[in-house]
Amino acid sequence: MTKKPETLKEDDLRTKLIEEGELSHEAIEKFLILDKEITRCYAFADAALPIDIFKPHKSKIKHLADAAEYFTNSVDKYHEGAKDDVIYELWDWFEDYYFKDFSKSYNYLGSWEYNIGYYTGAVEYKYAHKFSELPFEYVCKSFNLNEDPFASNPLAEFFGPFDNYFYERGVNVDFDWDRMRHYYDTISGKNDIDLSDEYQLDMLKQY
Numbered sequence: 001m002t003k004k005p006e007t008l009k010e011d012d013l014r015t016k017l018i019e020e021g022e023l024s025h026e027a028i029e030k031f032l033i034l035d036k037e038i039t040r041c042y043a044f045a046d047a048a049l050p051i052d053i054f055k056p057h058k059s060k061i062k063h064l065a066d067a068a069e070y071f072t073n074s075v076d077k078y079h080e081g082a083k084d085d086v087i088y089e090l091w092d093w094f095e096d097y098y099f100k101d102f103s104k105s106y107n108y109l110g111s112w113e114y115n116i117g118y119y120t121g122a123v124e125y126k127y128a129h130k131f132s133e134l135p136f137e138y139v140c141k142s143f144n145l146n147e148d149p150f151a152s153n154p155l156a157e158f159f160g161p162f163d164n165y166f167y168e169r170g171v172n173v174d175f176d177w178d179r180m181r182h183y184y185d186t187i188s189g190k191n192d193i194d195l196s197d198e199y200q201l202d203m204l205k206q207y
Helices: 008-020 025-046 064-082 085-095 116-132 136-142 154-169 177-187 198-205
Strands: none
Touching: 008 025, 025 064, 025 085, 025 116, 064 116, 064 154, 085 116, 116 154, 136 154, 136 177, 154 177
């Protein structure tokens, strides 16, 4: 069987690993697979549509714990589709690998940003930003927002616990609070806009 030609990136990486002289031939092959699998799983997350990850939810999300549970459950379920089992198997393999320079055994993969902490952190970051891109109309229709007529802005209230959760996790997500408030005030009539006006409807579609 003829081997598939390697990409230029793979070829360059192989050359670099050989020149480094730290890994055996078998370990280099394992590392190249790890590189390819992590790249593939990142691409899987990058290509996701927010509404495919974060499904409608009937229970009210009022506190940080509610937001954490909904976000992690949604991400875990969706990212199963990435089928990243091979990555975890390779991490286990490298844990038992005998490095020529023993001092590198502790964080060799980390020096390449290929360890478990970096991977899971990068995946969380990607999905947090996908969450911030949820269409406001979808959120209003798919989640149990505060129905109190005296609530200042139920849409902003919904995103608040998620903002707190991401902050605690050290994930920097910039929610557009002004745009959010303007959208909800518009659809709830607080801005006194005539929604029959074609121009105003066009403006709403931008949200």
